[in-house]
Structures are given as structure tokens and as C-alpha cells.
Amino acid sequence: MTSRPKAIYLDANATTQVLPQAAQAAMLAMQDMYGNPSSSHITGLQAKALMEDTRKAAKQCLGSGNGRLVFTSGATEGIQTAILSALVAARNQGGAAGGLLLYGATEHKAVPESLKHWNQVLGLNAEVMAIPVDKEGRLDLAFIADKAADALMICTMAVNNETGVFQDLKALEHAIRSHNPGVFWMVDCVQALGKIDLDLAHTSIDYAPFSGHKLYAPKGIGMLYIRESAPFTPFIAGGGQEGGLRSGTENLPAMAALKVVLDMLNGKGDTQFADKATLSAYRLRLIAALEQAFGRIVLNHGLENSVPTTLNFAVPGFSSKEIMDLFDAANIRVSSGSACSSKVTGSFVLDAMGLPRWQSESAIRLSFGPAMTEAQLVEACAAIKAAAGALQHSCLLSAESSDSNLTKAPLQGLLQLKSDGACCWLYVEPGSRATVIVDPLPELMDRLLQIVNCQQLPVVAVLDTHGHGDHQSCRTALCQALGLEFDCDHLGWPQDKGASLPLGDASLIRLDTPGHTADSRAYLLKDGGGAQQFAFVGDTVLPGSLGRSNFACSDTGLLYDSLKQLHSTLGETSVLLSSHDYHNDFFTNFAAEIQQNPLLAGLLAGRISREEFILRKDNLDSRLEDQVGEVLMCGAYDQCQQAQSVVEYRGQNLDDLLARDPEALLLDIREPHEYQLSHRQERCINVPLSRLAGFVAENAADYDRMLILICRSGSRSLVAARALKRLGYHNVAHVNGGYALG
Missing domain, CATH: 3.60.15.10 (Ribonuclease Z/Hydroxyacylglutathione hydrolase-like)
Known part of the structure; x- marks a missing residue:
């Protein structure tokens, strides 16, 4: 296969690369600061000091004041801990059956699923209820005001992971506290770090989870803010680390990396993140590039009430799967809605906002981080235009939409x-x-x-x-x-x-x-x-x-x-x-x-x-x-269809097979625009999935020839291989992982 060009990564809301300085700090911690922070010798004390320095940097960044800050493995653990703590307290305070557990309708699925889980485990029998949002993604404050008095816990988001829409936390606080001063309030701040100003000590937020890998730190490290007066129940019990709040040996290398990022946010690092005005200008230039490339795009959220590092849009006439495949072929990494869901369908976030179904099913999330540079932006805009140009090659986009010189692929x-x-x-x-x-x-x-x-x-x-x-x-x-x-x-x-x-x-x-x-x-x-x-x-x-x-x-x-x-x-x-x-x-x-x-x-x-x-x-x-x-x-359908078993190949095994069998056909089933844009195996021929029926009609008698199917990830090739086997082709295989792992 030909070598791949460098990927243009525009999926920062899913995860981010670790900054070189942060990766270096993690490596130094593994090599030199490898002590256990619970040990009383000098090596342990040094490790303990690094951990507390990270906590101090975090408290400064978040404005946590006298609130507690516990290190976790990430957002999901922080959410679980916060919900468990609140619901145990609600039960102990005599939280009666019939109470409400409220969460934002556009909340990350970890929140409602955790509410349902602990509600059942603790036997509260409360009603779990979604707070509606308007077409801009803003929570319905009147609904909150009406329901808050009966609520045991209210969970909201600071910044939405799919749209970047931020909530007015002061208005939320007024709606909640004026109707239920004592209700437990969790705010998911995972997408807020580095994007909006936080001053948690001057709010009545009880719990706020964070995750390091959303902002250039490694996966496996997070933080949970707990208001000074908020109840707490450990989610992980054991050796009593973190003052008994969260047991388990601390992830010191990840903390060291996180400290680098927090120092940058606090203005102490050697690399400064771009300011809001610069990031907003970057987003506008990306929008202009998309409009120039595709002719027309539809934004799925407002720019004025969303963080400047997120852009959720749809291209009329194209599903999210089609644009995802196109961008991936052009080495542009984006998401369709939330990357935390493996099923690419409509977006429940956009559905909750009341957007038309086609926008939900066509939604693409493009997100970047505050460390994005001018050079990276220019490269991204050029790649977007090239990708759209390939759609002209397939006659799926009008030539006026782009200045590409790609020729049209004749259709027959x-x-x-x-x-x-x-x-x-x-x-x-x-x-x-x-x-x-x-x-x-x-x-x-x-x-x-x-x-x-x-x-x-x-x-x-x-x-x-x-x-x-x-x-x-x-x-x-x-x-x-x-x-x-x-x-x-x-x-x-x-x-x-x-x-x-x-x-x-x-x-x-x-x-x-x-x-x-x-x-x-x-x-x-x-x-x-x-x-x-x-x-x-x-x-x-x-x-x-x-x-x-x-x-x-x-x-x-x-x-x-x-x-x-x-x-x-x-x-x-x-x-x-x-x-x-x-x-x-x-x-x-x-x-x-x-x-x-x-x-x-x-x-x-x-x-x-x-x-x-x-x-x-x-x-x-x-x-x-x-x-x-x-x-x-x-x-x-009289009975469930049995999926056909298909032989799978990977890497060297495929090369060996092709060397042994010169008659074997390697079919690249990606669409012509994907094939045109990206690297490919030298011996393959392009038989797009949309044109597979024609290939079968022309080769219906050649059932014994070895056919090996390959695509971007192995998903489409497996489906197509099963269809061919069902039709009677005996020697069919596919490349597991496709070009992504080839």
C-alpha cells in the first residue's frame, strides 16, 4: 500500500493528542518521579509533592476555593462518584419515592444512564426526567423552576460535546436555587476546561467532573470538584488514597502531564493557548472553507452561544456517513455527532433541539483545541476543499462548489x-x-x-x-x-x-x-x-x-x-x-x-x-x-437471517495471499471519490459498494474466483463479502480493519 499523508485531526471533542511538553513531563515522572505518593521516603515524598502541585494548579484554574478536588480516571468515574454521592445523601435524608432526578435532554449519555443505574441500585424509585431544550440547545429554565422543588438531584452541562453550546450557569443557578436551595447540582464541565471561564467557588455547583484527555493530557486522568458543603461517598474504596475519597495508587505520570496543561491555562507554561477571538476567527474560516467547498452547509447550532472550538454542520444531500467516509479518505478526522456512540445514526442531541431529521442524520462535528495553529488551519481548509473536489469526480457535487481540477469519472x-x-x-x-x-x-x-x-x-x-x-x-x-x-x-x-x-x-x-x-x-x-x-x-x-x-x-x-x-x-x-x-x-x-x-x-x-x-x-x-x-x-421475514461467515485477512497475510494467487481479485469497495483521494493497495480495482450489483451481474458465472474486499475500516467490506457469499460466491474474504489498520 502507498504511504499515508499526515492526518488532519479535527475531532478534539472526542479526544486530543498529548502535547509534547505534557508527554515529556509524563515520561520524566515515569523515569525520575516514579515513587508511590503514599510512601514516606524521599522518593515517595517527591511524588507526593508533584501530585499536590498538580492539585494546586487545578484549584487555581478552576477557582475551586475551599472545595475539594479529587483526581479520578476520567469523566465517567467523576460522574459516577458525583451521582452516587448525591443519591446516597438524598436517601439518607429521607428522599421519598416520587422524587425527580433531572438531567438536560442533550446531556452526555453517561449522565442519564448513571442516574438510572444508581437510582435502581439504591432503591430510590425516583423518576428520571429529561429537561427540554430549545432549538438553540438552551435548557428550559421555566421547566426547571417548575420541577426543581421535587428534585433530588439536577444534572446539567456547561458545554455540550456535540454542538459546543454552553449554558448560562448563572441563570441556571437562579432557576434551581430559588426553587430548591438544597437540591444537589452537578455540572458536567468536561468540555468546558480551557474554553470558558470557571470560578466554581463563587457558584453553588456541588459537583463538577473534568477529563484530561479532552485538553491535551493523557487518557486515564480526570478531576472531580466537590463543593465544600456537598456530601461525598467514595466510589472506589480501598487503601485510603486521596484522603480516603478515592482509593487506588495515583496515576502520577498522567498528573504530571495534566499539570503542564493546567500551567498553560494559568498563564505559566511555555506555550500559550490561542485566545477566544483567535479561535472564533479560526472557526469562521473553517465555515468559509466548507461553504466554498460544498456550496452550502447548514449550521446545527448558533455561533453566539457555542464555544469557538466546535462546529456542528450538515451538508444538504449527504448523510453523515458519506461525509465521514469522504473526509477520512482525505485524511481529515471528524465525527458524526458524539464519538462516544458506535452507532452512526441520527443525533439525539439535535433531535432534542427539534432540528429536522435530515440535519440530525447528516450532522458532522468538527472540533479543534486551543492549541491549534495558523498553519494547521490553512492545511485543514485546503484539505476540505480537496475532499469536496473529489465529489465532483463522482458527479455528486456541482463543479461551481470547488476549484478542483479532478476529472469526472464516467458512469456506466x-x-x-x-x-x-x-x-x-x-x-x-x-x-x-x-x-x-x-x-x-x-x-x-x-x-x-x-x-x-x-x-x-x-x-x-x-x-x-x-x-x-x-x-x-x-x-x-x-x-x-x-x-x-x-x-x-x-x-x-x-x-x-x-x-x-x-x-x-x-x-x-x-x-x-x-x-x-x-x-x-x-x-x-x-x-x-x-x-x-x-x-x-x-x-x-x-x-x-x-x-x-x-x-x-x-x-x-x-x-x-x-x-x-x-x-x-x-x-x-x-x-x-x-x-x-x-x-x-x-x-x-x-x-x-x-x-x-x-x-x-x-x-x-x-x-x-x-x-x-x-x-x-x-x-x-x-x-x-x-x-x-x-x-x-x-x-x-419468516426467520432471522444467519450472517455468512467470512474469511478475514490482515496486513502481511493479505500480501502473502496475493503473491500466491495472481488470479485473486482485490476489490476496493469504497466510493470513487474516496478511492480517488486516498492511498490504496496497488493491485486493487475499484468496485464501489453502490456499483457492486453491476460487478455481480457481469461476473455471475465466476463463483470460484478468489475475491478479497477492502474498504476504509473493514465494516463495509464485511457486509459486502457476506452479501456475495449469500449469492453463491465461494471464495470471498475481506480485510479486517481495512486501510485503517493495513
Whole structure:
């Protein structure tokens, strides 16, 4: 693999690199100050002095006055300790069942989960309740004022980790204390250190946790401020270190590193952090670079009530996953929402703020620290523009958005676009470039327009496979936007083409397949020689399922007939392209479905009569109401799918395999813009995940060839490898960890 360029790190709210001076201090502590602070000899006394010097620096930085300051392993321990201390005291003071435990709706998940845990363990039976926020992320003070009297504990944040929104602590204090002077109040200050001024002794905050790795100190060191009058229960008992407040041998090297950072904040270090005005200017320049690169971005928070080191934004038309993958390929490190959650979906923080769902699902968090330099900023802005330029290469972004000189990658064959579980297909005939769009989705309309216009594709038809029940087709609107006027039926089939639509040397054959709906159709693509290539089958056959047939316009008996007709026409290995894919199988064929679906296997083998099929299928569909949730499922699943086992390779093992097997194909399944931007294995070919169906259709007979899939992290390659194995490819493997660990 080619060498990687240096990463541009813009994810400081997740963690930061350790400053060289701090790392050096930690190393010196390990080498020279290695004594146990509890030991009474000189080496121990020296270690004790270093620890107390760190505490003194922390107390100065935080303005903690007579409050206690305990060193912890980090924010989570500090949060646990604070909540445990408050709730034990509430119980001992006779905290009655029916009391409230309040926390901000945009709080880090460690807080509500800890409240629920200790509430149960201690048997308080209090109600854990979220405090609403407005669209700017500010806590509802009227709600607090209304509920505070019944609260046993109130937990709020100084600065939000996803948006950088800071709370007005004085206004919060007034709302809390004017209605419940004695309630225990914890303020999560993890993202506040070095970003807002803190003077804890002049507040009535009872507990305030901090974490060193959020500001250039190592992981594994944190602090907890406890107000002088606040109760305390040790979370860790044992040898009595930290005056009995927190047992366990102290992490002296990390304290030494933390002291360096605290000294800088106190104006005593040899490197000064940038001031607020400079950091605000940096953020504005990053916003300008993003706007220049992408044409338009939407900010998910206000600039006036957020710290200048955080920027949470969305790019219209792109999911957070797409931008994350793009930036990672360009060696820009950002997060989608909170890096503390492994599942990349919508942001609960932005949902709580009432932002549109698309913004939540597209949110990107860009964050930097106060040690950022002008040179790093310039480098970051240039990399952002280069990354957006690569989207032009894939025709996913208009050329006006960037000054990139990257050429356009010509599009031909099949392209699969997805929104949630729904699929849209675009096919470009290689010779004539005649284009057909099948099952267009409103969420993807802008992207389809961008691709068609950028590639200058001659669209000859925009088709639906049936009248959809879970969404409205954008077929008519798409045709209008493209300036297309077809004399066609209600699903888009040209009235003058009979049952065959010419596409250059190929042809698209219409086949009525009623059952899922009365108007269901399949569209079969045949090459110039009449050979079957693949078929768009709508929801008649889904990967792992058959289309439901309990709509008012459904007919289970007709579905039986249509499945027999499709099978006899297509055979078992033709690729079937469905309008829904709920489990990331991407595509299927009858051979795979027969293996998984006993009902279908019995039907096609003649073991199940039409009457028995109707009975069993209707029974299967009757269970759908228990599966739908908020999504109208278009297929019923008879049993849980078993994930295919896949061989994994890493590093040297992959190199050895490629050396032994010159016929093995290494497929880089990243999208073209990612492939264009980043390093890659020399022998790989780019088969993007969105175009994997086309590769399969062209190589459906080559089931025995060794295929090794690789992507950025190994996540997409594993999913795609499982899909290929399910389809019948025997020798499939993927690179665990992808390029990230390769």
C-alpha cells in the first residue's frame, strides 16, 4: 500500500493528542518521579509533592476555593462518584419515592444512564426526567423552576460535546436555587476546561467532573470538584488514597502531564493557548472553507452561544456517513455527532433541539483545541476543499462548489442508491449511454438530478415497479425537473414501446408480476445477443423475503403465479434488484432465496400448491404488524437471517495471499471519490459498494474466483463479502480493519 499523508485531526471533542511538553513531563515522572505518593521516603515524598502541585494548579484554574478536588480516571468515574454521592445523601435524608432526578435532554449519555443505574441500585424509585431544550440547545429554565422543588438531584452541562453550546450557569443557578436551595447540582464541565471561564467557588455547583484527555493530557486522568458543603461517598474504596475519597495508587505520570496543561491555562507554561477571538476567527474560516467547498452547509447550532472550538454542520444531500467516509479518505478526522456512540445514526442531541431529521442524520462535528495553529488551519481548509473536489469526480457535487481540477469519472452500468431500506436504481447502457431510472425516491431526487446533469446522461425512461405503499414516488417531479416529456402509463412505461424498450444495444423487457400490488412489474435487461443480464423486480422478491401481499391492492394467489413466471423466465442465477433492502444484502437471486426461504423453495419445486401458499403467506403477512414500528415493511421475514461467515485477512497475510494467487481479485469497495483521494493497495480495482450489483451481474458465472474486499475500516467490506457469499460466491474474504489498520 502507498504511504499515508499526515492526518488532519479535527475531532478534539472526542479526544486530543498529548502535547509534547505534557508527554515529556509524563515520561520524566515515569523515569525520575516514579515513587508511590503514599510512601514516606524521599522518593515517595517527591511524588507526593508533584501530585499536590498538580492539585494546586487545578484549584487555581478552576477557582475551586475551599472545595475539594479529587483526581479520578476520567469523566465517567467523576460522574459516577458525583451521582452516587448525591443519591446516597438524598436517601439518607429521607428522599421519598416520587422524587425527580433531572438531567438536560442533550446531556452526555453517561449522565442519564448513571442516574438510572444508581437510582435502581439504591432503591430510590425516583423518576428520571429529561429537561427540554430549545432549538438553540438552551435548557428550559421555566421547566426547571417548575420541577426543581421535587428534585433530588439536577444534572446539567456547561458545554455540550456535540454542538459546543454552553449554558448560562448563572441563570441556571437562579432557576434551581430559588426553587430548591438544597437540591444537589452537578455540572458536567468536561468540555468546558480551557474554553470558558470557571470560578466554581463563587457558584453553588456541588459537583463538577473534568477529563484530561479532552485538553491535551493523557487518557486515564480526570478531576472531580466537590463543593465544600456537598456530601461525598467514595466510589472506589480501598487503601485510603486521596484522603480516603478515592482509593487506588495515583496515576502520577498522567498528573504530571495534566499539570503542564493546567500551567498553560494559568498563564505559566511555555506555550500559550490561542485566545477566544483567535479561535472564533479560526472557526469562521473553517465555515468559509466548507461553504466554498460544498456550496452550502447548514449550521446545527448558533455561533453566539457555542464555544469557538466546535462546529456542528450538515451538508444538504449527504448523510453523515458519506461525509465521514469522504473526509477520512482525505485524511481529515471528524465525527458524526458524539464519538462516544458506535452507532452512526441520527443525533439525539439535535433531535432534542427539534432540528429536522435530515440535519440530525447528516450532522458532522468538527472540533479543534486551543492549541491549534495558523498553519494547521490553512492545511485543514485546503484539505476540505480537496475532499469536496473529489465529489465532483463522482458527479455528486456541482463543479461551481470547488476549484478542483479532478476529472469526472464516467458512469456506466448499474448504480444503486439507498435511503433507509428503500432502493433506487440507475442503469447506463455502456455504448449509447441510454439511461433508465427505476423506483426514484424523493429523498434522492437532488442526487439523481446532479448525477444525470453532471454526466449529461440521456434518460429514456423513469420507471416505478409498482405503486409504493411506504413512500411517494418522485417519478413525475423528476421528469419535470429533467425537462422530459414521455407519453407513458402511470408507472412510466412509454406507451409506444410495447413490451420492449431499446437501450442502445440492450433492451428492457416489461413483465407484469401482480401480487404484491395489482400493478407490480418487473423489468428485465437483455444484452444485444438476447442474454439475460439482471432484472428489476420491485417488491415481488426481496433479499431474504417475499413482498407482502396483504394490501388492499394485493393478491396472494397472483403473487404465486408471478413468482413461478419470474423463476421460469430468469432462472436461478440472474441478479434480482429489489426496491427494498432491509438487511444490507444489496441484491439477490433465486438460488439464494431458495436456500433461505422454505416457502419459496416449496413453491418453485412444486411441493406447495397455490392454496397452501396462500394460506401460509397470509399467515406470514399477519405478523407484519408486530414488526413495522415506525416503518411500513414491504416484505415479511419468516426467520432471522444467519450472517455468512467470512474469511478475514490482515496486513502481511493479505500480501502473502496475493503473491500466491495472481488470479485473486482485490476489490476496493469504497466510493470513487474516496478511492480517488486516498492511498490504496496497488493491485486493487475499484468496485464501489453502490456499483457492486453491476460487478455481480457481469461476473455471475465466476463463483470460484478468489475475491478479497477492502474498504476504509473493514465494516463495509464485511457486509459486502457476506452479501456475495449469500449469492453463491465461494471464495470471498475481506480485510479486517481495512486501510485503517493495513
